[in-house]
Amino acid sequence: MLVNGTRMLQLAKRGHYAVGQFNINNLEWTKAVLLTAEKMKAPVILGVSMGAGKYMGGYKVVAAMVRALDESLGITVPVCLHLDHGNYDAAKACIEAGFTSIMFDGSALDLEENLKKTEELVAYAHDKGVSIEAEVGSIGGTEDGITADGEVADPLVCKRMVETGIDFLAAGIGNIHGIYPANWTGLHFDALDAINKATNNIPLVLHGGTGIPDDQIVHAIKEGVSKINVNTDCQLVFAQATIDYCAAGKAAPTGENKEKGYDPRKLLKPGYEAICAKVEEKIKLFGSDGKAC
Ligand code: 13P
Numbered sequence: 241m242l243v244n245g246t247r248m249l250q251l252a253k254r255g256h257y258a259v260g261q262f263n264i265n266n267l268e269w270t271k272a273v274l275l276t277a278e279k280m281k282a283p284v285i286l287g288v289s290m291g292a293g294k295y296m297g298g299y300k301v302v303a304a305m306v307r308a309l310d311e312s313l314g315i316t317v318p319v320c321l322h323l324d325h326g327n328y329d330a331a332k333a334c335i336e337a338g339f340t341s342i343m344f345d346g347s348a349l350d351l352e353e354n355l356k357k358t359e360e361l362v363a364y365a366h367d368k369g370v371s372i373e374a375e376v377g378s379i380g381g382t383e384d385g386i387t388a389d390g391e392v393a394d395p396l397v398c399k400r401m402v403e404t405g406i407d408f409l410a411a412g413i414g415n416i417h418g419i420y421p422a423n424w425t426g427l428h429f430d431a432l433d434a435i436n437k438a439t440n441n442i443p444l445v446l447h448g449g450t451g452i453p454d455d456q457i458v459h460a461i462k463e464g465v466s467k468i469n470v471n472t473d474c475q476l477v478f479a480q481a482t483i484d485y486c487a488a489g490k491a492a493p494t495g496e497n498k499e500k501g502y503d504p505r506k507l508l509k510p511g512y513e514a515i516c517a518k519v520e521e522k523i524k525l526f527g528s529d530g531k532a533c
Contacts, residue, residue, distance in 0.1 A: 242310055244371035245320040245341040245467070246407045248283040249443035252466040257527030258446075258457075261285035262519055263324060263471035264302075265292050268508050269478075270309055272515040278315050280520060280529040285341070287324040287469060288334075299323075299330075299337035307338070317532035320371070324469070331361050335370050343373040343410065351397065355404060362405040373467075376401050377412030379447040390416045392431045395438035408443040408467060411435045413460075415448040418472050427456050429463060436464035443467060450476075454525055461527065470522055474515045481510035 245259075252259050262273045264286050277284035286306060293299050306321050322341035323334040331342045344361045346354035358374045365372040377393025393411035402409060413435070414428045436444060443466035449457070450472035457468065485491060490501035501507065523529050 241316060241318055242307060242340050243318045243320055244369060244407075245285060245322060245373075246371045248285075248318050248320060249371075249408050249466045251531070251533075252283075252528065253441060253443045253464065255531065256461060257531060258461045258466050258468045259283050259285055259528050259531075260449075260519070260522050260526050261287040261322060261324070261445075261467055261469040262474060262522075263287040263289060263292065263469070265475075266296060267305065267309075268512045269474070269515060270306060271313070272512050273519055274309055274313055274315050274319065276516045276519040277317050277319070277523065277532075278313070280523045281317060281532045282523045282528040282530070283318040283320075283532050284523075284528075285320040285322050285467065287322050287471065288339075289324045289471075290326060290330050293323075293330070293334075299334050299339065303334075303338035322371075322373075324471075325375075328357055328361065331372075332364065335365055335368050339370065341371040341373070341407075343375070345375045345410075347375040347378040347412075355400060358401065358406060359404040366405070371407040373408045373410055373445055374401055374404065374406045375410040375412075379410065379412055379415055379417055390414055392428050393435060395431075395434040398435045399438045399440075402439045402442050406442070408445050409435075409439060410445040410447055411439075413446075415446055415452065417448045418450070420448075420451040427452065427460060429459060432460060432463045432465070445469065449473070449522070457525055468522075468526055470518075473522070474518050477514035477518045478511035481514035482507070485510045 264270045320341050321339045325345040331344045377391040391412045413432045444464050445467040446465045447469045449468040449470040
């Protein structure tokens with residue numbers, strides 16, 4: 241069942257759990273996330289970056305694939321198809337293509353420009369029943385070739401962003417995309433508390449979910465985080481499982497390979513299963529298992 245993200249995240253905020261956003265890259269990724277969410281009876285968000293959208297053949301292809309899989313796999317849990325870190329044009333293109341949610345990332349723009357563009361997109365998205373996330377205080381690290389320094393967002397700026405009418409807010413609190421450096425000092429809970437108080441109970445989004453210690457994740461959910469984005473973690477386990485499979489000689493491209501382990505359906509299976517296990521682990525940690533309704 242494809243839905244926008246508004247209700248599922250408001251319920252998460254009230255229920256003190258978080259919904260996982262798992263970024264997808266291809267058919268295997270999408271199936272793994274959908275079937276695991278269904279198994280766990282968890283609402284779920286499929287994140288699509290601009291780069292991944294292009295890789296999969298365009299936003300229309302992604303929307304058609306997700307809708308068709310949702311139906312043919314008999315998925316009953318709420319599924320939100322969400323653009324991750326989109327620019328203005330991508331946000332509009334995804335709304336037109338049938339996404340149910342968008343993130344407009346104007347964090348690299350001048351603040352007034354970010355607020356103005358967000359406000360325009362709020363009207364455009366809400367007119368079509370699409371939910372919208374915006375960002376204040378850029379998330380550090382590198383994702384899809386875009387690198388930014390981590391910032392801690394100013395609660396007053398967050399308040400202004402919420403006044404544009406957005407449905408959920410990504411506010412930097414020291415989180416970064418990708419693997420955290422050894423000298424990372426952790427999430428800024430004092431900032432999270434101030435942002436939560438300044439933003440009138442709007443669901444808050446924690447980007448860079450990979451590598452944050454479990455106790456900090458649990459603490460962040462307690463302090464008002466209702467959506468947690470995970471991308472690199474699934475990439476890491478997919479890569480490792482595929483490497484192990486190949487290192488064991490199972491994909492050997494020779495006639496001696498009677499199992500035909502080079503068949504892509506076999507070659508990609510360990511990685512697929514590793515994503516399922518990682519998504520299950522995260523859903524349990526976030527507390528969203530059994531929360532589909
Ligand atoms: P990670 O790749 O660090 O898990 O971050 C994902 C993310 O925040 C997507 O927006």
